[in-house]
Amino acid sequence: MADSALPPTLPVSRADALHRRGLMLILSSPSGAGKTTIAKRLLAHDSQIEASVSATTRPIRPGEVDGKDYHFVDRATFDAMVEANEFYEWAEVFGNCYGTPKAHIRARLKEGGDTLFDIDWQGTQQLYQKAEADVVRVFILPPSIEELRRRLTGRGTDSAEVIAARMARAQAEISHWDGYDYVVVNDDIDACYTQICQILAAERLKRARQTGLIGFVRELTRH
Ligand SMILES: Nc1ncnc2c1ncn2[C@@H]1O[C@H](COP(=O)(O)OP(=O)(O)OP(=O)(O)O)[C@@H](O)[C@H]1O
Numbered sequence: 001m002a003d004s005a006l007p008p009t010l011p012v013s014r015a016d017a018l019h020r021r022g023l024m025l026i027l028s029s030p031s032g033a034g035k036t037t038i039a040k041r042l043l044a045h046d047s048q049i050e051a052s053v054s055a056t057t058r059p060i061r062p063g064e065v066d067g068k069d070y071h072f073v074d075r076a077t078f079d080a081m082v083e084a085n086e087f088y089e090w091a092e093v094f095g096n097c098y099g100t101p102k103a104h105i106r107a108r109l110k111e112g113g114d115t116l117f118d119i120d121w122q123g124t125q126q127l128y129q130k131a132e133a134d135v136v137r138v139f140i141l142p143p144s145i146e147e148l149r150r151r152l153t154g155r156g157t158d159s160a161e162v163i164a165a166r167m168a169r170a171q172a173e174i175s176h177w178d179g180y181d182y183v184v185v186n187d188d189i190d191a192c193y194t195q196i197c198q199i200l201a202a203e204r205l206k207r208a209r210q211t212g213l214i215g216f217v218r219e220l221t222r223h
């Protein structure tokens with residue numbers, strides 16, 4: 001199926017027009033299983049979802065855009081944000097601090113906008129502890145370990161050492177599969193993308209998120 005022909009959501013129903021609360025869609029997988037590929041496709045085709053932008057103290061790299069790739073801040077600013085409880089979660093990675101700011105995501109949840117997270121199981125656990133009802137957790141599995149290695153090699157972005165390290169971590173990452181709401185196997189990319197669109201469509205229609213339903217039902221039953 002051509003990329004542009006893929007549906008971002010299922011066909012629109014009457015309930016889709018009602019106000020709803022947004023959600024936080026988490027995609028996790030062992031490195032190379034395809035979460036970035038799926039995330040990019042979703043962001044390109046679905047105007048209701050946008051990527052979470054973390055704050056970091058890491059220096060900006062060539063080609064990166066402040067506010068798009070990260071919010072680049074100095075250590076004092078980051079520490080003040082931690083102190084003010086402005087993050088859902090934060091961590092120190094390779095000597096730099098990274099955190100998921102709450103304010104923008106909370107405003108989007110209220111407005112009915114969805115936010116996409118491409119994070120590991122530890123980040124997933126922390127987000128889930130803070131915002132359980134808003135979080136939808138999806139784990140992506142490769143069809144086989146051999147295919148995972150082929151994808152990491154075929155991507156052409158990493159040295160043999162880095163690929164070996166990612167393959168060594170894969171079993172441990174996969175062991176967290178049962179901490180997710182949905183598990184999908186990314187064999188055929190179009191089929192996997194469609195399944196994730198279906199999960200998103202169903203989650204958006206959940207009664208608890210359909211905040212406009214109360215008024216709609218009241219109106220329906222008024223006479
Ligand atoms: N279903 C698929 N069939 C074949 N190749 C795929 C499929 N899905 C993704 N790929 C390819 O596999 C490689 C790894 O995919 P991707 O970069 O999306 O993985 P990732 O899980 O985001 O990895 P990382 O955690 O390292 O960022 C890419 O070259 C991508 O084009």
Ligand SMILES: Nc1nc2c(ncn2[C@@H]2O[C@H](COP(=O)(O)O)[C@@H](O)[C@H]2O)c(=O)[nH]1
Nearest residue numbers: 054055058089090091093098099100119123
């Ligand atoms: N716990 C969090 N980890 C994060 C966040 N944003 C990014 N990261 C992780 O940091 C490393 C390094 O990233 P890089 O862009 O500097 O190469 C990587 O593992 C990211 O997953 C965050 O908000 N929270």
